[in-house]
Each structure stands twice: as structure tokens, then as C-alpha cells.
Amino acid sequence: MNVKSLMRRAIIKTGKFLTRLVDKFLASQSLIGDPPVFDPAQFDWVKTLEQNYSVIRREAEQLLKERELIPAFHEISPDQTRISQGDHWKTFFLYGFNRRIETNCQRCPETAKVLEQIPGMMTAWFSFIDPGCRIPPHRGPTKSFIVCHLGLIVPKEREKCFLRVAEQKLLWEEGKCFIFDDTYEHEVQNDTEEHRVVLLLHVERPLTWPGKIVSRLWLALIKASPYVQDGIKNMKHWEDRYAAALRRMEQRPVHGG
Numbered sequence: 001m002n003v004k005s006l007m008r009r010a011i012i013k014t015g016k017f018l019t020r021l022v023d024k025f026l027a028s029q030s031l032i033g034d035p036p037v038f039d040p041a042q043f044d045w046v047k048t049l050e051q052n053y054s055v056i057r058r059e060a061e062q063l064l065k066e067r068e069l070i071p072a073f074h075e076i077s078p079d080q081t082r083i084s085q086g087d088h089w090k091t092f093f094l095y096g097f098n099r100r101i102e103t104n105c106q107r108c109p110e111t112a113k114v115l116e117q118i119p120g121m122m123t124a125w126f127s128f129i130d131p132g133c134r135i136p137p138h139r140g141p142t143k144s145f146i147v148c149h150l151g152l153i154v155p156k157e158r159e160k161c162f163l164r165v166a167e168q169k170l171l172w173e174e175g176k177c178f179i180f181d182d183t184y185e186h187e188v189q190n191d192t193e194e195h196r197v198v199l200l201l202h203v204e205r206p207l208t209w210p211g212k213i214v215s216r217l218w219l220a221l222i223k224a225s226p227y228v229q230d231g232i233k234n235m236k237h238w239e240d241r242y243a244a245a246l247r248r249m250e251q252r253p254v255h256g257g
Helices: 005-031 045-050 055-066 104-108 109-115 209-224 225-252
Strands: 089-096 121-129 134-138 145-153 161-165 167-169 177-181 186-190 196-204
Touching: 005 055, 005 167, 005 209, 045 055, 045 145, 045 177, 055 104, 055 109, 055 121, 055 145, 055 196, 104 109, 121 145, 134 196
Parallel strands: none
Antiparallel strands: 089 121, 121 196, 134 186, 145 177, 145 196, 161 167, 161 186
């Protein structure tokens, strides 16, 4: 093993150790406790999402028709190849670590307007899961944020399409949100013949002031890491390809018959 490989392994090991320490501290500073799953009624902004379900769903339905143009998760974030392979999990980013994806927000203007009303929203994307797709158990990178799913298109056999977080099994419901801490082990199964589509958000966790300071410093380090920077570069590359593909579609002649 060469020196570069040894250094990379050492950095990863150190990063995991620091992550555990920071997460333990953030859990102690959390104003909403540290359960795997939260009661959506704790968060006023959930009403904003649920009340705008219809307009958000309409834009998601249009994107589903353009599914072949949308990248798989690992095409944006190469570090996700363990849990994302093939074209079974597609992600259409609107925001990534506070960066607004202009081309995509223009494509989904109503959803973008709703997202602007969510305090502490950091990341948002439409998540498309194919029939028969399974995302293996994994954990998120930090307790700095919590994760919200707004159910948009849910298979009729709801009990066969679910998210497991720790020991809890969550079922999506169209027009409803559930919220969880993705640092707990979680996995997704869609054992149906239909697509599942949700709007996924990362929202800042409510913390005490010491917790907020540590969280923001930690997030700054994460944003500067290759984990995020590679994703930003890939997103910019994909934005250009997507915009070009849309222009080609719009320029196609319409044939009557």
C-alpha cells in the first residue's frame, strides 16, 4: 500500500472518530431530543409543505416523464456507490448545501417558492425510486440536520414500500410528511411494481447556541470536503447537460396526424 493510500485511510478514520464526537455533542444540545423519528407536529413548516402538496406533485409528475434525463444519486455523489447502483434511484436536486440549482428551480418554480418558506432548509431534491428497488442500510453524515420526506407518488401497496429507521418502519402517504434522523441506520424497500416519488429535505436541527456554533463549524468543514465539492462539480456538469437536453426537446418539430 502506497503512502497516498495510507494517508487517505488515516484521514477517513480520523473523520469518523471526529464525527462520532461531534454527533454525541450535538445530540446533547438538541432542542428536540435525539429519537430516530420525530413527530411532524413539532415543526410549523410541515404545514407549508403539506398544504402545497398538489402543486409540488404536479411538478414531480412532469419530472417523472423526463426520468431518463435525471441522474442517478451516485452520478452526483460518487461516494454513494455502495447504496446507489444502476439507474434505480434518481435524484433531481433543487438545493444542495444551501446552493440553489437555478436550472432545476426554474423547471419547478412552484416547488422552489415553497422551499423558500422553509426556515433552515439546506438541501432539497425529488427522490425517484424504481419498482423493485432496494437501498441497503446506511447512515447519514451528521446530526446537524434532520430529514423530511413529503410523500408525492406512493404505490398502492403501501405496506410493501417503506423506510426503516432503526427499529421503526415508516410508510409514505401522499401529501403527508415524516421526519427522521438519518444518522440512525436506515434503508428503503420498494417491493411493488410502481414508482415511489418524494420531496426530500435536509433542515437544520434546532440546537442550543453552543450546539449551533459547533454545528455550523462542522458543516463548513463538510462543505469544504471532497464529499461535497465533488458533488457540486458533478451537479454543475449535469445542469449543463440537462439544460441542453431540454433545449433539444423543445426544438423538436411537432407532427400532426
